[in-house]
Amino acid sequence: MDFKQILESSYREILRRYIEESSEAALYQGQMFSRKSIKQQISPEEIISIHCKVLKDLYPDIREEILASFDFLIEFMMNYGLAYQEHQSLRDKQFEIKSEIEIAASIQENLLETPIPKLEEVDIGALSIPAKKINGDFYRFVEDGKSISIAIADVIGKGIPAALCMSMIKYAMDNLPKCRNNPNDVLTNLNRVVESNLDSSMFITMFYGIYDFNKHSFTYAAAGHEQGFYYHASSQSFEDLETRGMVLGVEPNITYEQYEKKVKPGDMIVLLSDGVTESRTENGFIERSVITDIIQSTMHLSAQEMVENIYRQIERLQNFEIRDDFTLIIIKRV
Amino acid sequence: MDFKQILESSYREILRRYIEESSEAALYQGQMFSRKSIKQQISPEEIISIHCKVLKDLYPDIREEILASFDFLIEFMMNYGLAYQEHQSLRDKQFEIKSEIEIAASIQENLLETPIPKLEEVDIGALSIPAKKINGDFYRFVEDGKSISIAIADVIGKGIPAALCMSMIKYAMDNLPKCRNNPNDVLTNLNRVVESNLDSSMFITMFYGIYDFNKHSFTYAAAGHEQGFYYHASSQSFEDLETRGMVLGVEPNITYEQYEKKVKPGDMIVLLSDGVTESRTENGFIERSVITDIIQSTMHLSAQEMVENIYRQIERLQNFEIRDDFTLIIIKRV
Amino acid sequence: MENQSSVKILSEWDIVAARQLGRNIAKELGFGTVDQARITTAISELARNIYLYAGQGEIQFEPVNEFEKRGLKVTAVDHGPGIQDIRRAMEDGFSTSGGLGAGLPGVKRLMDEFDLITSLGEGTTIQVVKWLRDRRFG
Amino acid sequence: MENQSSVKILSEWDIVAARQLGRNIAKELGFGTVDQARITTAISELARNIYLYAGQGEIQFEPVNEFEKRGLKVTAVDHGPGIQDIRRAMEDGFSTSGGLGAGLPGVKRLMDEFDLITSLGEGTTIQVVKWLRDRRFG
Ligand SMILES: [Mn+2]
Ligand SMILES: [Mn+2]
Ligand SMILES: [Mn+2]
Ligand SMILES: [Mn+2]
Numbered sequence: 001m002d003f004k005q006i007l008e009s010s011y012r013e014i015l016r017r018y019i020e021e022s023s024e025a026a027l028y029q030g031q032m033f034s035r036k037s038i039k040q041q042i043s044p045e046e047i048i049s050i051h052c053k054v055l056k057d058l059y060p061d062i063r064e065e066i067l068a069s070f071d072f073l074i075e076f077m078m079n080y081g082l083a084y085q086e087h088q089s090l091r092d093k094q095f096e097i098k099s100e101i102e103i104a105a106s107i108q109e110n111l112l113e114t115p116i117p118k119l120e121e122v123d124i125g126a127l128s129i130p131a132k133k134i135n136g137d138f139y140r141f142v143e144d145g146k147s148i149s150i151a152i153a154d155v156i157g158k159g160i161p162a163a164l165c166m167s168m169i170k171y172a173m174d175n176l177p178k179c180r181n182n183p184n185d186v187l188t189n190l191n192r193v194v195e196s197n198l199d200s201s202m203f204i205t206m207f208y209g210i211y212d213f214n215k216h217s218f219t220y221a222a223a224g225h226e227q228g229f230y231y232h233a234s235s236q237s238f239e240d241l242e243t244r245g246m247v248l249g250v251e252p253n254i255t256y257e258q259y260e261k262k263v264k265p266g267d268m269i270v271l272l273s274d275g276v277t278e279s280r281t282e283n284g285f286i287e288r289s290v291i292t293d294i295i296q297s298t299m300h301l302s303a304q305e306m307v308e309n310i311y312r313q314i315e316r317l318q319n320f321e322i323r324d325d326f327t328l329i330i331i332k333r334v
Numbered sequence: 335m336d337f338k339q340i341l342e343s344s345y346r347e348i349l350r351r352y353i354e355e356s357s358e359a360a361l362y363q364g365q366m367f368s369r370k371s372i373k374q375q376i377s378p379e380e381i382i383s384i385h386c387k388v389l390k391d392l393y394p395d396i397r398e399e400i401l402a403s404f405d406f407l408i409e410f411m412m413n414y415g416l417a418y419q420e421h422q423s424l425r426d427k428q429f430e431i432k433s434e435i436e437i438a439a440s441i442q443e444n445l446l447e448t449p450i451p452k453l454e455e456v457d458i459g460a461l462s463i464p465a466k467k468i469n470g471d472f473y474r475f476v477e478d479g480k481s482i483s484i485a486i487a488d489v490i491g492k493g494i495p496a497a498l499c500m501s502m503i504k505y506a507m508d509n510l511p512k513c514r515n516n517p518n519d520v521l522t523n524l525n526r527v528v529e530s531n532l533d534s535s536m537f538i539t540m541f542y543g544i545y546d547f548n549k550h551s552f553t554y555a556a557a558g559h560e561q562g563f564y565y566h567a568s569s570q571s572f573e574d575l576e577t578r579g580m581v582l583g584v585e586p587n588i589t590y591e592q593y594e595k596k597v598k599p600g601d602m603i604v605l606l607s608d609g610v611t612e613s614r615t616e617n618g619f620i621e622r623s624v625i626t627d628i629i630q631s632t633m634h635l636s637a638q639e640m641v642e643n644i645y646r647q648i649e650r651l652q653n654f655e656i657r658d659d660f661t662l663i664i665i666k667r668v
Numbered sequence: 669m670e671n672q673s674s675v676k677i678l679s680e681w682d683i684v685a686a687r688q689l690g691r692n693i694a695k696e697l698g699f700g701t702v703d704q705a706r707i708t709t710a711i712s713e714l715a716r717n718i719y720l721y722a723g724q725g726e727i728q729f730e731p732v733n734e735f736e737k738r739g740l741k742v743t744a745v746d747h748g749p750g751i752q753d754i755r756r757a758m759e760d761g762f763s764t765s766g767g768l769g770a771g772l773p774g775v776k777r778l779m780d781e782f783d784l785i786t787s788l789g790e791g792t793t794i795q796v797v798k799w800l801r802d803r804r805f806g
Numbered sequence: 807m808e809n810q811s812s813v814k815i816l817s818e819w820d821i822v823a824a825r826q827l828g829r830n831i832a833k834e835l836g837f838g839t840v841d842q843a844r845i846t847t848a849i850s851e852l853a854r855n856i857y858l859y860a861g862q863g864e865i866q867f868e869p870v871n872e873f874e875k876r877g878l879k880v881t882a883v884d885h886g887p888g889i890q891d892i893r894r895a896m897e898d899g900f901s902t903s904g905g906l907g908a909g910l911p912g913v914k915r916l917m918d919e920f921d922l923i924t925s926l927g928e929g930t931t932i933q934v935v936k937w938l939r940d941r942r943f944g
Contacts, residue, residue, distance in 0.1 A: 011410075018406045019399045024826040024846075027409045031850060034410045044378050044414045049702045051407050055400065065353050066389065066400060072352045073385050074702060075361045076345075076368045078709045080378045080418065082774045087421035089773075094424055097431055104494040111502065111531055159431075160438040160494055164501055168445065171505030197445055358688040358708075365712060383840045408840060412847045416912045 003040045011047075012054045019058070041088065043081035045074045101160070105133045108163050112170055114140045116304065117148055121213045123334055124148075125303030127311055128327040136162030137273045137325040140173060146213055149183075152327060153206040154225065154273045156247075165202055169194070183208040183221040184256040187245065191223065194249040204248040207271055216263045216333060221256040223248045226274040229292060233266030238292045241269070269331040270295060275324035276314065286317060303330040337374045345381075346388045353392070375422065377415035379408045435494070439467045442497050446504055448474045450638070451482055455547045457668055458482075459637030461645055462661040470496030471607045471659040474507060480547055483517075486661060487540040488559065488607045490581075499536055503528070517542040517555040518590040521579065525557065528583040538582040541605055550597045550667060555590040557582045560608040563626060567600025572626045575603070603665040604629060609658035610648065620651060637664040674728040675715075677746075683715040686727040693729050694740055698800055707740060707798050710778040713771070714744035714794060722748025722791065732797060739780070739799040747791035754786065812866040813853075815884075821853040824865040831867050832878055836938055845878060845936050848916040851909070852882035852932060860886025860929065870935060877918070877937040885929035892924065 010033055018026035037047065052070035055062055112135075116126050128137050136155040141148060153169060155162040172193040176186060186208050194204055207228065209220035224247030230239045245256040263269070278285055294313050298306045307328045315322065344367055352360035371381065386404035389396055446469075450460050462471050470489040475482060487503060489496040506527040510520060520542050528538055541562065543554035558581030564573045579590040597603070612619055628647050632640045641662045649656065673693070675686040690711040694704045711727060718725035725746030732741045751757050757772050772794075776782040779796040786792040811831070813824040828849040832842045849865060856863035863884030870879045889895050895910050910932075914920040917934040924930040 015403060015406050019402050022402060024829065025822045027406065027846070028822045028825055028850065030406055030410045031412060031847065034413045038413055038417060044411065045705065046702055047407070047410060047414070049700075051403065052701075055403060059397065059399065062397075062400065063393065065393065066396065068353055068356060069349060069385070069389060071701060071705075072349050072361065072364055073381075074705050075708075076364045076381060077378060078365060078705055079368045079372055080381070080414075082709075082777060083372060083421060084414065084418055085777050086773070087417060087424065090421065090424050090428055094428060097435075100493045100495060101431075104498055107495050107498050107532065107536060111498070159434045160497075161434060161441050163494075163498060164438055164441050164445070167498055167501050168505060171502060171509070175505070175509040198441065202441060358691065359684045361708070362684050362687055362712065365709065379843065380840055383838075386839075405839060405843075408843050409846070412843055416847075416915060419915050420911070 003037075004042070004046075007037055007040070007042060008050050008053070011050050012057065015051070015054055016058060041085075043084060045077040045081045048074050048077055101133050104160065104163060105130075105135075108134060108167065111167055112138060112140075117141050117143045119143075119148070119213075121216075121334060122148075122211065123303040123332040124330070125305070125307040126327075126329045127304075127307040128325070129311060129322065130325050131275065131322045132159055134159050134163045135325050136166065137275065137327040138166045138169060139271075139327055139329060140170070147210050148213075149186075149208070149210045150271065150329065150331070151186075151206060151208050152225070152271050152273065152329060153204055154275075154325065154327070156203040156205070161202070165194075165198060165204060168197060169204060181210070182258060183210055183219055184258040187221050187223050187248070187256045188254060191246075191248045191254050192252055195252045198249055202249060205274075206248055207243070209269070209271070211263070211269075211331060217260055218263050218269060218331075219258055219260045221245060221258045223256065226272055226277055228272055229270040229295070230261060231268035231270065231295075233264060233268070238295070240288075241271075263333045265333055267333050269329075271329040271331075273325060273327040275322070275326040276328055278324060286314070290317075303332050306330050337371075338376070338380075341371055341374070341376060342384050342387070345384050346391065349385070349388055350392060375419075377411075377418060379411040379415045382408050382411055435467050438494065438497060439464075439469075442468060442501065445501055446472055446474075451475050451477045453477070453482070453547075455550075455668060456482075456545060457637040457666040458664070459639070459641040460661075460663045461638075461641040462659070463645060463656065464659050465609065465656045466493055468493055468497045469659050470500065471609065471661040472500045472503060473605075473661055473663060474504070481544050482547075483520075483542070483544045484605065484663065484665070485520075485540060485542050486559070486605050486607065486663060487538055488609075488659065488661070490537040490539070495536070499528075499532060499538060502531060503538060503540075515544070516592060517544055517553055518592040521555050521557050521582070521590045522588060525580075525582045525588050526586055529586045532583055536583060539608075540582055541577070543603070543605070545597070545603075545665065551594055552597050552603060552665075553592055553594045555579060555592045557590065560606055560611055562606055563602075563604040563629070564595060565602035565604065565629075567598060567602070572629075574622075575605075597667045599667055601667050603663075605663040605665075607659060607661040609656070609660040610662055612658060620648070624651075637666050640664050674726050677715050677718045677725050677727060680719060683712060683719060686711050686715045690727070690729055690740075690742060693731070694798075697731055697738065697740055699740070699798070703798065703801075706778040707742070710775045710796060710798075711742055713775050714742065714796075717772075718744060718746045718748070722746035725791075737799050739797050741795065741797045742779075743796075744794045745791070746793075750788040750790055750792055751784075751786040752788065754784070811868075812864050814862070814864050815853050815856045816862050818857060821850060821857060824849050824853045828865070828867055828878075828880060831869070832936075835869055835876065835878055837878070837936070841936065841939075844916040845880070848913045848934060848936075849880055851913050852880065852934075855910075856882060856884045856886070860884035863929075875937050877935050879933065879935045880917075881934075882932045883929070884931075888926040888928055888930055889922075889924040890926065892922065 014026055014030050014033060048070060052067060056067060116124055126139055128135060128139055138153045140151045151173060155165045172190055176189060187206060205223055205225040207220065207222040207225040209218055211218050222243035223245045227243065228241040230241050232239065243259060246254050277288055277291060294310050298309045301309060307330055310328060311326060348360055348364050348367060382404060386401060390401060450458055460473055462469060462473055472487045474485045485507060489499045506524055510523060521540060539557055539559040541556040541559040543552055545552050556577035557579045561577065562575040564575050566573065577593060580588050611622055611625060628644050632643045635643060641664055644662060645660060673689060675682055675689055677686065687708045691704055691708045694707045699707065715727050725744065728743040730741045732739050775796060780799050781797040783795045811827060813820055813827055815824065825846045829842055829846045832845045837845065853865050863882065866881040868879045870877050913934060918937045919935040921933045
């Protein structure tokens with residue numbers, strides 16, 4: 001016996017029961033049963049047709065006009081039935097694309113994976129959480145014994161297009177000419193790569209800094225990137241890491257300003273993407289002072305515990321809906 | 335007046351007309367109208383409720399049991415209504431992803447764009463057509479005055495993950511150390527890059543060749559890539575470009591064999607991806623001899639006209655359904 | 669062919685005429701109510717496409733037998749501009765929810781067999797078949 | 807609260823009892839047939855979730871007034887394991903077509919307001935509201 005026969009006889013029984021008892025139990029039974037008919041891909045117009053047939057059986061004296069009205073209802077439901085079948089097929093495609101995106105995300109993770117350096121001179125924590133599956137933020141550490149360079153970037157745009165850009169930037173960075181000593185030269189160089197390789201609608205913001213262990217100096221430059229914070233241990237106060245510089249990819253020949261900070265024991269550098277500061281709550285954007293308050297509340301922790309704790313606090317503030325990729329790096333001079 | 339009121343009164347009119355005339359015109363009118371109600375996101379259970387209401391108006395003496403049966407039908411339809419609303423939301427997401435993929439495809443095109451060299455010594459044609467929006471095949475020409483190097487590659491896998499790999503390979507190729515004179519060294523080098531950067535489920539097949547204008551020699555090596563053809567003008571016959579070599583990305587240290595051909599005037603090198611040879615028709619795969627027959631049929635054309643004409647012939651053979659990315663390069667010694 | 673009958677599509681009224689003839693034939697052949705409605709909806713779509721995009725054309729009906737199967741073949745013929753992008757015309761998600769109707773994917777779903785031949789500037793022929801089911805149902 | 811009434815969910819039968827009580831209150835408040843069915847379907851889902859995933863819990867009903875709006879608030883409380891992945895539980899496309907029922911996205915669609923608090927090991931509270939529409943319709 002195929003499902004349609006079961007459907008028809010069960011429908012008749014449950015409907016008959018409902019009409020006799022007008023009980024909630026019969027309605028519940030009907031609704032449970034309708035799940036099965038959806039699973040078996042029975043269209044709504046078929047349900048109407050069965051309903052009509054059952055009424056005719058139960059009430060042989062039913063008026064012809066009432067029966068005729070069901071022919072009309074079936075006709076009317078036909079387009080609903082089609083929309084519903086389309087739904088099934090869209091769903092299948094959706095799952096296919098979803099799994100493609102998951103594969104892409106894992107490739108990207110592999111590609112961009114950068115270990116967080118463990119050093120004696122500085123305590124480093126870093127965390128990057130994508131808003132969707134694929135991350136459009138990016139960070140990278142390169143250590144060479146006497147200094148560590150830190151890049152943090154954000155592609156304008158999210159998802160798949162951003163992933164493509166990121167993997168490009170990663171290769172560009174891995175193959176920089178020997179100009180690693182000056183953050184502003186690095187940005188000038190990357191700007192040329194981005195400008196010549198990406199179409200004009202794609203931009204990347206980037207912060208690039210080098211921490212020198214001997215001099216305990218931090219030199220940096222930025223291309224339109226969200227400002228970080230500098231924490232002075234002496235005054236227990238935060239200062240914005242002010243920078244000027246055009247985003248990467250707009251014009252081919254751009255020079256960047258370079259800045260320097262002398263880092264004292266206990267001082268802290270906080271780098272972030274705008275996904276951190278532009279966290280939106282029901283009451284609008286979070287103030288930067290809220291971020292520094294949150295940072296301050298975690299100061300007793302290690303750098304890695306700090307970034308994780310800060311993320312959880314901000315996630316909760318946003319009601320667990322992350323709208324932009326979130327990247328946060330903390331560098332503490334021990 | 336909101337749409338639901340219009341819906342109710344129109345439904346009543348059309349249904350009344352149908353019951354009076356039992357005409358096809360009324361049914362047609364009903365179906366046209368149902369499109370509007372779908373557009374206005376009216377759920378199927380609401381249609382049933384309106385149907386019941388209209389019947390009650392038209393036939394005040396209708397049996398209570400019949401009316402009660404509609405309550406049951408509404409309850410039954412509820413899950414259909416939800417599936418249908420879910421459809422709307424899936425559709426919206428689908429469009430979002432679709433536009434992301436289109437942006438990614440155009441970024442990739444930009445990124446991989448490689449002009450086809452125009453030279454006196456050889457006539458070159460090249461064509462690459464993705465099966466879906468994003469291409470997992472890739473080709474690249476680099477010319478340096480005395481020789482031209484040609485790469486053709488195919489990522490195992492299609493779509494977004496393939497696109498990510500391709501952009502990686504592109505950067506790796508642009509930044510090869512100075513070993514361009516030997517195709518086998520190039521592959522050894524790229525193999526190391528792929529192996530260390532991609533997760534173990536991603537592989538790339540590649541053919542790399544260098545055409546020397548002075549010596550008119552073609553040296554080449556391949557990493558698990560589909561065999562090309564060599565056409566001897568003297569004997570008017572095709573020979574397989576046999577190669578051996580492991581696909582890129584399996585093991586870190588691999589060496590490749592290198593081959594060489596002396597190219598005589600009128601000779602022709604045909605490079606392709608398996609999307610060309612594994613074209614599937616209703617009767618199974620196309621034989622390689624079918625491909626050479628097609629190539630022969632276009633021999634009077636320029637190299638670029640040839641690849642385009644060959645594509646159209648194979649597309650037709652496949653009933654316009656391209657299942658794999660299609661890439662074809664032809665190099666003819668003038 | 670003696671068993672063939674057809675309706676010329678010149679105005680919107682002819683869509684109704686095509687539906688009516690199709691429904692009558694379907695009923696005679698023994699199709700149930702729901703299948704009648706499906707066939708009629710498919711005819712509606714095909715005829716509307718002709719009316720909207722080709723200006724004029726014809727819907728032909730022909731009962732078919734194949735081994736033990738019996739069914740109804742509906743053919744829509746026009747000499748309009750043809751379909752530019754078949755892949756796209758057969759893609760889901762554009763027509764239904766925008767209220768544009770079933771579209772070609774809808775016609776394909778409503779019927780059991782679907783065949784399309786089109787060439788630019790020369791027109792389009794769409795042939796669909798619905799088979800009778802063993803049991804009369806729906 | 808005097809206006810509050812509730813049904814304990816301990817067995818599948820209690821799902822029907824919760825539906826019945828919810829429907830009665832909805833009817834009294836003046837909800838039309840379709841809205842009654844929507845509210846009942848939402849209650850069904852919430853109660854079934856409790857029954858299936860938490861073992862036991864409670865469905866509470868409370869008429870609500872807010873400015874000129876009147877409505878029915880339904881609260882589902884359990885002390886079960888809580889929801890691991892909220893983002894995923896609220897995602898479309900898993901439940902309906904697999905025949906699993908409306909799921910939480912369905913409940914959200916059926917009602918006008920939706921609020922969820924969950925913590926692992928402590929349980930879940932879901933609060934939903936349906937507002938009366940000006941005109942009684944559906
Ligand atoms: Mn971004
Ligand atoms: Mn951002
Ligand atoms: Mn491929
Ligand atoms: Mn391939």
